[in-house]
Amino acid sequence: MKLFTYISQKLFLFSVMLSLIVTGSVYGKSKYVTVGTGGLTGVYYPTGGNIAKIINKKKKEYGIRMSVESTAGSVYNINALMSGDLDFGIAQSDRQYQAVNGLAEWKKKGPQKKLRAICSFHSEAVTLVAASKSKIGSIDGLKGKKVNIGNPGSGQRGNAVDVLDTAGLSWKKDIRAESLKASEAPKMLQDGRIDAFFYTVGHPSGAITEATSGREKVKFVDITGMDNLLKKYPYYTKTKIKVSDYPTVTNKKDVDTVGVTATFVTSADTPDDVVYAITKELFENLEPFKKLHPAYAQLTKENMLKGISAPLHPGAAKFFKEAGLMK
Secondary structure, three states: OHHHHHHHHHHHHHHHHHHHHHHHOOOOOOEEEEEEOOOOOOOHHHHHHHHHHHHHOOHHHHOEEEEEEOOOOHHHHHHHHHHOOOOEEEEEHHHHHHHHHOOHHHOOOOOOOOEEEEEEEEEEEEEEEEEHHHOOOOHHHHOOOEEEOOOOOOHHHHHHHHHHHHOOOOOOOOOEEEOOOOOOHHHHHHOOOOOEEEEEEOOOOHHHHHHHOOOOOEEEOOOOOOHHHHHHOOOOEEEEEOHHHOOOOOOOOOEEEEEEEEEEEEEOOOOHHHHHHHHHHHHHOHHHHHOOOHHHOOOOOOHHHOOOOOOEOHHHHHHHHHOOOOO
């Protein structure tokens, strides 16, 4: 009788484990994770959505279900990661650097020691869009104009302030600054309620297409003379905006500007197995991922490990070592 009971218990335990593998995951219960992105018309939101599609296809294998949240952007995402309100987030490389080092928005809070990096994505250009009738031909031309610098907590706002400061302009005194979300600025420009707006974004962008496709003629403004900015901050690089992406702008040649990089971040509290699974699926599906948005065209596995200033999450590092991408 005791032998029968022992065998029955073992068979029951085996059936439970088999059920978990078949219906759930090797980890047991499904893990629900959320990735914070940005505005609906930027590149962050579809980036988060595309990652979620890849992961959710394997939900039976890994037991991970990912949802996507549209947010106010980089600063919000990092703060939400640190408070446990998000599991993953997309943030500009400059904001990652500032958070890790306790700068800018994190000067009072101090270094965000639990912030962890996974990888980098596309480059993002600091883009200055102006109504042609505003006669804004350079950064100096913004003096006295109504300019959207972005909502508080967004990466673009920090970039706009950096550019203005480098050009010797105060956003508080020299321009009439607006604090709109990126998704609101294109309509405001077309309606004539602002003269120009800054937006740090990967190109082509739905918001920039919207801004340049209305009745009002629109132009890009070159952001040059930024050598001091490049020396001061290691996360900025020179880049260009291709006017061929926006056939209705009045510019005749590609636009000079500076840019940062979009990065994928998480918290030290996120389990290693979850981060490993997400990193593995993203990198092993990189080619189909790249086809989901034109901004990803130049991505390679090697350059996706650049532009990172936070410590790598152990789950991501484990995959990169297995894949031969790092020692």
